[in-house]
Amino acid sequence: MEHFEIAALLLRRAGLAAFLLIGAIGAAGAAEEVFTVANYPVEAQAENAVAAKDRAIAEGQQAAFRSLLKRLSSVTAYAHIARLKDVNAGDLVEGVRVRSERNSTTEYIATLDFSFQSRGVRDLLRREGIPFTDEPAPPLTVIPLLRAGPGAPAKPDARWSESWSGLDLEHALAPVRLEGLKKEVGPETLNALAGGDGSAMRALVASYGSELVLLALAERDAGAKRLNVTLAGRDAVGAFTLRRSYRVDPSDPGYASDLAAVVSLGVLEGRWKTSKIAESLDAPRADLLIAVEFHGMSEWQDISRKLGATPGVEELEVAGLSARGARVTLRFSEGPERLAEALARQGLTLRNAGGNWTLTVE
Numbered sequence: 001m002e003h004f005e006i007a008a009l010l011l012r013r014a015g016l017a018a019f020l021l022i023g024a025i026g027a028a029g030a031a032e033e034v035f036t037v038a039n040y041p042v043e044a045q046a047e048n049a050v051a052a053k054d055r056a057i058a059e060g061q062q063a064a065f066r067s068l069l070k071r072l073s074s075v076t077a078y079a080h081i082a083r084l085k086d087v088n089a090g091d092l093v094e095g096v097r098v099r100s101e102r103n104s105t106t107e108y109i110a111t112l113d114f115s116f117q118s119r120g121v122r123d124l125l126r127r128e129g130i131p132f133t134d135e136p137a138p139p140l141t142v143i144p145l146l147r148a149g150p151g152a153p154a155k156p157d158a159r160w161s162e163s164w165s166g167l168d169l170e171h172a173l174a175p176v177r178l179e180g181l182k183k184e185v186g187p188e189t190l191n192a193l194a195g196g197d198g199s200a201m202r203a204l205v206a207s208y209g210s211e212l213v214l215l216a217l218a219e220r221d222a223g224a225k226r227l228n229v230t231l232a233g234r235d236a237v238g239a240f241t242l243r244r245s246y247r248v249d250p251s252d253p254g255y256a257s258d259l260a261a262v263v264s265l266g267v268l269e270g271r272w273k274t275s276k277i278a279e280s281l282d283a284p285r286a287d288l289l290i291a292v293e294f295h296g297m298s299e300w301q302d303i304s305r306k307l308g309a310t311p312g313v314e315e316l317e318v319a320g321l322s323a324r325g326a327r328v329t330l331r332f333s334e335g336p337e338r339l340a341e342a343l344a345r346q347g348l349t350l351r352n353a354g355g356n357w358t359l360t361v362e
Contacts, residue, residue, distance in 0.1 A: 032118050032134075033136070033171045034068075034071065034072065034134050034136065034171065034172075034173055035068065035094075035115065035116045035117070035118040035121060035134070036113055036114065036115040036116065036171070037064035037065075037067055037068050037071075037113070037114045037116070038099075038113040038114075038168055038171075039099055039111055039113065039168065040060055040063070040064045040067075040111065040112050040113070040114060041060075041109075041110075041111055042056040042057065042059065042060035042108075042109070042110050042111075042112055043056060043107075043108070043109045043110075044056035044059060044107070044108055045106050045107045045108075046106060046108075047106065048105065048106065049103050049104070049105055049106070049107075049108065052103065052106060052107055052108040053103065053108040053110075055108075056108045056109075056110065057096065057112070058090065060112060060114065061089045061090060061093055061096070061114050062089045064089070064114040065087070065089035065092065065093075065114070065116065066081065066085075068116055068121065069081045069084065069121075069125070069130075071173060071269070072121070072125065072132040072133065072134055072173075072273075073125065073130050073131065073132045073273070073277075074131060074132075074270075074273055074274060074277050075270060077130045077131065077132075080128065080130055081130065084124075084128065087124065089116075091120075092116050092117050092120045092121060092124070093114060093115070093116060093117070094115045094116055094117045095113075095115040096112055096113065096114055096115070097112065097113040097115070098110060098111075098112055099111040099112060099113060118134070119311070119342075119345075122134070122311065122312075123311045126311060126312060131277045131280065131281060132273075132277065133173075133272075133273055133276035133277055133280065134173075135276055136172075136173055136174070136175055137173065137174045137175065137235070137236040137237075137268075137272040138175075138212060138236045139175045139176070139177055139212070140174060140175065140176050140177070140212045140213075140214055140235050140236065140268065141176075141177050141178075141179050141208050141210050141212060141213045141214065142164065142169075142176045142177070142178055142179070142213075142214045142215075142216050143178075143179050143180070143181060143204075143208075143213070143214070143215050143216065144156070144157070144160050144161045144163075144164050144178065144216045144218070145157070145160075145181060145190070145215065145216070145217050145218070146159075146160045146217075146218045146219070146220070147217065147218070147219040147220065148220055149219070149220055149221070149222065150219065150221070152219075153187055154181075154187065154190050154194075154217055155181075156180055156181055157218070159254060159257055160216075160218050160257055160261075161178065163254075163257040163258045163260065163261035164176070164178055164216065164261045164264075164265075165178060166258070166261070167261060167262065167265055169265070172265060172268075172269060173269045173272060173273065174235065174236070174265065174268040174269045174271075174272045176265065176268070179208060182207045182208065184203075184207050185203060185204065185207050189203045189204070190215065190217070193215050193232045193233065194215065194217050194230045194232050194241075196232070196241045198239055201213070201233065201234060201239065204233065211234060212233075212234055212235055212236060213233050213234065214231060214232070214233035214234070214235060214268075215230070215231070215232045215233050216229065216230075216231055216261075216264060217229065217230045217231075217232070218257065218260065220248075225247060225248045225250070226245050226246065226247060226248060227245070227246045227247075227248050227256040227257060227260060228243065228244075228245045228246075229243070229244050229245070229246065229260045229264065230242070230243045231243075231264055231267065235268055235271060235272070236272060236275075237271045237272060237274075237275045240271070242267060244260070244263065246259055246260050280333065280334070287315070287329045287330070287331055288329065288330055288331065288332060288336055288339070288357060289319070289327065289328075289329050289357065290327070290328050290329075290330070290350070290357045290358070290359050291325065291326075291327055291356065291357065291358045291359070292325060292326040292327070292328060292358075292359045292360075293324065293325050293358060293359070293360045294324065294325065294326075294360075294361065295324070296323075297323075299361060300321075300326060302361075303348065303359065303361065304318075304326075304328075306343070306346045306347075306348060307328070307330070307343075307348075307359075310339070310342050310343065310346070311342070312332050312333060312334060312338075312339075312342070313330050313331070313332055313339070314330065314331045314332070314333075315329070315330060315331045316328060316329075316330040317329050317330070336350065336352065336357060343359070344362075347361060347362050348360070348361060348362065349361070349362050
């Protein structure tokens with residue numbers, strides 16, 4: 001949990017509620033959105049304002065890049081990611097957008113969005129053999145509630161809700177929609193769900209009109225100086241109940257709430273990542289047979305060159321070749337649909353007609 005705590009501490013210093021990750025600016029498709037690290041706080045001092053800004057951006061993009069790699073990969077790969085510290089994040093930055101900034105003659109403080117090149121990041125992770133996913137989970141409805149103490153009724157709480165809403169829930173790898181407590185959901189349902197009674201889910205599903213609903217119940221324990229948090233419900237992976245406890249610092253009581261929200265979102269993302277990465281590792285590596293259509297040998301040479309240079313394409317072989325067409329076989333671990341997306345960026349169209357794949361120039 002160390003990286004979560006470090007992120008939360010940095011953001012508290014910058015006056016933010018949590019570590020935010022949002023979708024890539026201007027990118028098409030939900031999978032592209034996870035390649036932007038947004039609302040990231042940076043701060044640096046130097047001999048002059050320009051040098052301070054350059055240093056803050058350089059250090060910020062390196063830190064944001066590490067966070068992105070952790071976002072996409074499993075926690076079991078974090079040790080491998082740590083060995084990528086010498087990778088220059090600037091080579092993979094697609095854009096930087098300023099949310100807010102202030103500076104003096106020697107200091108620069110800002111909140112920035114770092115947008116990274118999706119293809120470049122994917123290629124890096126593949127080359128390093130690091131399993132990852134960039135596919136977002138279906139949206140999850142989260143109901144943040146607070147108990148003032150043991151036995152107290154669960155009620156909406158502005159501070160606890162703010163800790164969640166401060167996160168970029170829309171573009172997270174496990175997207176979240178916050179909802180208030182509906183009047184038809186009684187305390188017995190909440191108590192049952194928090195206690196691990198899965199049958200209480202039926203009431204939530206009926207009230208919120210979704211199978212994916214999660215109760216995020218925080219409970220203050222003033223005597224023990226702890227904030228106890230229970231996540232109970234069903235996300236895209238399945239039903240689960242999780243309880244965690246956070247120490248409350250009397251000098252900064254809001255920190256525990258912010259940290260709990262950051263970690264809770266991390267848990268949801270971690271569950272989804274583990275599921276999707278396991279699926280990709282277990283997927284059969286079947287050869288894909290493609291009929292290639294072209295108008296001459298120069299066009300065929302261009303197509304074959306682009307196919308061979310496409311990241312992730314393996315064991316490319318030509319099974320047959322004529323003056324106007326060819327048959328090729330290849331392997332692509334992410335499936336033909338993702339291959340079609342990659343080829344489209346190179347001006348090639350891969351179509352499926354009745355189970356037969358055809359490749360042409362656009």
